[in-house]
Structures are given as C-alpha cells and as structure tokens.
Amino acid sequence: MADQEAIPAATVIVMRERSGVPELLMVERAAAMSFAGGALVFPGGRVDPGDLALAELHGGDPDESAARIAAIRETLEEAGVAIGLAPAGRMLAMRERLYAGEPMGELLKEAGAALALDALVPFARWLPHGLKHKVFDTRFYLARAPDNAEPLVDGNENVRVFWASARAVLAMAERGEAHLIFPTRRNLERLALFAKFDDAVADARAHPVRTVTPWIETRDGVEYLCIPDDLGYPVTAQRLDEAVRI
Numbered sequence: 001m002a003d004q005e006a007i008p009a010a011t012v013i014v015m016r017e018r019s020g021v022p023e024l025l026m027v028e029r030a031a032a033m034s035f036a037g038g039a040l041v042f043p044g045g046r047v048d049p050g051d052l053a054l055a056e057l058h059g060g061d062p063d064e065s066a067a068r069i070a071a072i073r074e075t076l077e078e079a080g081v082a083i084g085l086a087p088a089g090r091m092l093a094m095r096e097r098l099y100a101g102e103p104m105g106e107l108l109k110e111a112g113a114a115l116a117l118d119a120l121v122p123f124a125r126w127l128p129h130g131l132k133h134k135v136f137d138t139r140f141y142l143a144r145a146p147d148n149a150e151p152l153v154d155g156n157e158n159v160r161v162f163w164a165s166a167r168a169v170l171a172m173a174e175r176g177e178a179h180l181i182f183p184t185r186r187n188l189e190r191l192a193l194f195a196k197f198d199d200a201v202a203d204a205r206a207h208p209v210r211t212v213t214p215w216i217e218t219r220d221g222v223e224y225l226c227i228p229d230d231l232g233y234p235v236t237a238q239r240l241d242e243a244v245r246i
C-alpha cells in the first residue's frame with residue numbers, strides 16, 4: 001500500500017499545576033469527525049496557509065514556526081484557551097471570529113497582541129505510515145496554562161473540554177469511559193511520570209525530538225505496535241489488536 005501524503009499538524013499539551021499532580025487540557029472530539037471521532041485528544045489540528053504566512057514574518061525554520069502558530073490558533077479556537085499570545089485577553093474575545101475563518105494575523109494587529117512562540121516547548125513528533133485514513137505529521141508541544149484558564153467547548157469539532165491528570169485520563173480509558181488513539185495513550189503514559197510542568201520540560205529537553213513512526217513486530221506469535229525505546233516513553237509496545245490507530 002502506498003503511504004498517504006502526510007498533512008502537517010500540531011497539537012499542544014497545556015498543563016496547569018494544582019495541588020497534587022499536574023492537570024492537562026483534554027478535548028473530546030465529536031463522534032462524527034472523520035479522524036479520531038469520539039476520542040480524547042490534546043487540542044490541535046492541521047497547519048493551514050495562514051499559519052505558514054505568519055511564520056514567514058517570524059524568521060527561523062518556517063515549518064517549525066508554522067506548527068507552533070497552528071497549535072496556538074487551534075487551542076484558542078477549539079478550547080478557548082490562549083497560550084503563546086501576549087497579551088491574551090483581547091484575542092480571547094475574538095475567538096469566534098478566528099473560528100469563523102478571519103486571518104489570525106489581522107486579528108493580532110487589531111488586538112495589539114503578538115505571538116510568543118517560545119512559550120511552546122517541543123515535546124514529540126509522530127508520523128504514522130501504512131494507514132488507509134488521513135496521515136498527520138504531528139508536532140507535539142508543551143505549554144504552561146494561563147492563570148485561571150477556563151476552557152470552552154466549540155460545539156462543532158468537539159463536545160467536551162476539561163482538565164484532568166494524565167493518570168486520570170488513562171484510568172478513564174481502562175474503565176471504558178474514554179477512547180484513546182495510540183499516540184495519545186503513549187504520550188499520556190509519558191506525561192504521567194511528571195510531578196510538575198518543569199519536570200515535563202526537562203524531560204523534553206533530555207530527549208531531543210525525533211519523529212516517532214510506529215511499526216508492527218511479531219513477538220511470540222503475537223503482533224505488536226511498537227515505538228523506539230530511547231525517547232522517554234515508559235510503554236513502547238501494545239498488542240496490535242488492542243491498539244487504536246485512528
């Protein structure tokens with residue numbers, strides 16, 4: 001089977017610190033969505049032409065900048081949480097206009113706001129292959145949650161947004177209360193290792209981002225979906241018949 005052409009995408013793990021373990025911003029995708037319908041994911045989506053146009057103004061690696069811009073835009077659109085924006089208040093008020101398709105660059109000018117791309121810390125990059133559905137080349141970032149961030153469901157692409165610890169989300173999946181695709185589950189297992197945001201950042205910097213492309217391997221007659229064992233993930237294989245790849 002020929003590989004699908006990969007679609008550039010970005011997602012952001014927004015983390016807030018409360019008493020006890022950190023909480024993550026989770027989004028439940030609408031069941032009707034063609035990709036990962038009904039699954040719990042981190043906010044994010046594809047890189048669009050407007051993100052690429054803005055990236056050209058920031059210099060550096062345009063693909064990297066465009067991915068960070070897409071992560072910022074999608075988090076604001078999908079969840080009503082402003083990360084990587086300074087100041088953020090007026091951009092929050094323009095969320096509906098952004099979701100309706102108004103160019104982010106123009107809204108930034110109107111709001112007197114600027115992108116703070118350094119607020120996003122590279123965490124991982126996943127690129128599957130050999131699948132029949134859409135294939136996304138997805139960059140994952142870490143971002144600290146703004147103070148008193150209150151997420152808002154968009155009512156279209158998602159039906160629920162909420163804060164929960166990585167371990168709580170994994171427990172929901174084990175009880176059959178949540179649907180997780182393979183990359184989200186592996187990243188949640190990794191995130192469950194951290195006691196605070198700074199620990200997650202330190203781990204990300206200790207494991208330079210290398211594209212994760214899972215492969216199928218037969219072990220004792222059983223097929224497993226596997227990932228490399230040197231990228232910080234505590235679980236690196238799952239039975240193929242139990243892994244959710246879409």
